[in-house]
Amino acid sequence: MPSSHIVELSIRIAQNTTKVHDFLVSRNLPGPSFDENAPQTLLPPDTDPDIVLAHRAVIDDCRELRMLMLGPREHVMSYQANDLVSQKAITQFRLAHAVPIGGETTFADLAANTGLGPTHIRKLLRHAIAHKIFREPRPGVVAHSAASRALAEDAELHNWVEYATHELWLAAYHTPDAMQKFPGSGEPNETGFAVANNTDKSLFAFFSDHPDRLARFAAVMRFVTKRPELGPELVVDAFPWASLPEGGTVVDVGGSHGLVCFELARRFPQLHFVVQDLDEPVVRHAETQKPAEIAGRVSFMVHDFFEPQPVRDADVYFLRAVLHNWSDTYAVKILRALIPALKPGSRIVVNDVVVPEPGSMSDAQDLRTRTSDMTQVILQNAGDRELADWMALFKAADERFLFRGASPMQGSTRLWVLVVEWDGA
Template sequence: MPSSLTQLAEAVLKSAKILDAYFEEHNLPQPSFAPDGPADFGISNDAPHVEQARVEAVEAAQELSDLLQGPITFLRPIATGVSLQAISRWDLTSKVPVGGETTYAALASQCNIQEQDMKRLLRYAISHGRLFLEPRPGVVTHSLASRLLSENPLLKDGYWLMAEQYFTAAPNAVLALERWGSTPAEPNHTAFNIAFNTDKAAYEFMSATPEGRALGKRFAMAMTSFARFSSRPSAPGAGRLARLPEAYDWGKLGARKVVDVGGSRGADAIHLAMLYPELTFVVQDLPPMIEGAEVPPELKDRISFVPYSFFTAQTVAADVYIIKQCFHNWPDHYCVRILQNQVPALRSGARLIVIDSVVPPPGTMSLIDERNVRAFDIMMLTNSSGREREEEDWHKIFKAADERFRVNSIKSAHTKGDFGPASAIIEVVFE
């Protein structure tokens, strides 16, 4: 990374020129926050150098911005969560007409709050998150980001998870550590438990009460949202779902039965079944997570849903078990239990395809990627006492679960499946 202000500015310029040339060559619009701007950059997977230029520009620009603001800036926490939560709680993106306008007064009346408070909330969102625009004093219209939320319910579900569930729990994280941090991690000793006034772990809470089941259903939709939408704006359809086939050689499996453990509403199974007609799938999850799941008619004979908790013995014998982004939700000794519960159904040669984080050592990732990884790690701490793990941690967990688990390979999926900056595919064979 360049060190001087001029070097950083030149690095941004160099990358920007590469991006501009690509946009011009492929007749693509410039990035914009305007309501009618492009939702993604349209960078093809066949142009990795252009994506690399985008990443390098972001990193250099962030470094330059941080330096110019000075270290004291980082000692002043910002109140982003308050504004984001208000937008989600009152569904403000749906109350602003697409292509039209409304007023702070009208929005305040609809939400039964004072106009001055609505102004404060949305002006914060406009200045910090580029959510909404104020083209004239007192008038509110959509920005590109708020329009996308308004028009896409699934995208809104993902936004809800961060703005409502996470930001409700997060302020209690330090209190939770003060209360329980001296003892081994437990999934019901978290900020979530304090915020939602429950002694049940988050996933148990989301299946135990009417309030929890409603939360669980929305949570399941949020997981589908994260599968479909990438946090990187590079290419259309570049989300985790669209790029899942790139993360692993599914074709080599042939005619196999695949169990998607903790597979929610089956988004991954449906996508893979469309691409690999020899595969059949059983999707397992807690009842609220699979409730209402829909499968295209042409796939109904190859995809089934079975209520299942991975804290009970696995009863479905299969050739392959996918466990995607489940383990990071749980403390180590719970991960061992999850693996041990799969053993009763495992035949010799059965494979576990674990899609989860394998965190590189500190300082070996780009600053942007490291910040994202550490943010995910704090989210896991806050909601479930889970964590993002390093490679050594994974070997310990598999060995503790059963000596017959053999880690066949650990491959980065960061540039393939876009599951996160530390994402990896861990292939484990049961011998």
């Protein structure tokens, strides 16, 4: 007897699609479209949570239904090695910028303006058009779709696609080679990224020698951290900051531009904050961006978190999305570097990914989780950790780190807050 699961999926897809459609109609919002002037996102930021969930369910269920309808053999064969070729070319040759917004051009003109062969231009763009990037309103004529217009107008999106195709794609390809060459390595310079770039340096050390690529990487990281689930405001309610003593100090280790501390300083005027980052230009720039009303309680300093912590006796040492960038060997070093500065009762508050145990997630959530984890492997030989891994990490760093608990951060689908207390003399 055939399973009814595909029918259940299709019914659920129809029901949730109707919910989204009815919401758009009730708000007089446009429906989904790739027309050049279509909105870049379907749902506005203030969308009701149940509609957001319905929207995500449609996307996830459609993926599962597609896989089931393909069947195992066709599903495996559906992975296309050349899916990113046209996107790489679009960013490399700035093709989205070469097509006038609201106007048209031709394959021949694009070839002449870029120096590429006309046959190559035609094949690249028709491949992109098949992915809804650009349109061909008449044979040989190119115009924008909503997706290509976004690449022309949204520098953050363009940076992201350029980074994904020029850095991640090549590093991913070479990751199995790195695993074969450096079995079981946790070294950040023995990665797919290192092999792809023929270097013996880690990603951060390599980028420091290539300022243009470092600038793009930094821009992409800023773009990624703008996601609502990573909002600094979520940290306000993630830990009992108000319980810290009057005049208490919070050190944000690897805190970059200090956005979290800015938010905390506004809400907790009894506290002082020190933001540390290795990148001196970032620190200098961040100092100029401090809001006037909190400037006296937030300071910045250059610090390498592998070196002994210079700010002693703080009440909290906060690490947000830091440790998942490093293998256990280096994460232990980061934690141990805090020890000389700790006083009894100092707490280490870690705001990072906690991976649910296998089998506890939906297939779609599992894929997103494993994709994020693999990105860290590709770039740094690092990755996300399950709760048991976190507890083992703290214990490996020092037996005097007492694990005080962990909980999901409200408003985020992946970040948790883990609290460790120092019990040493």
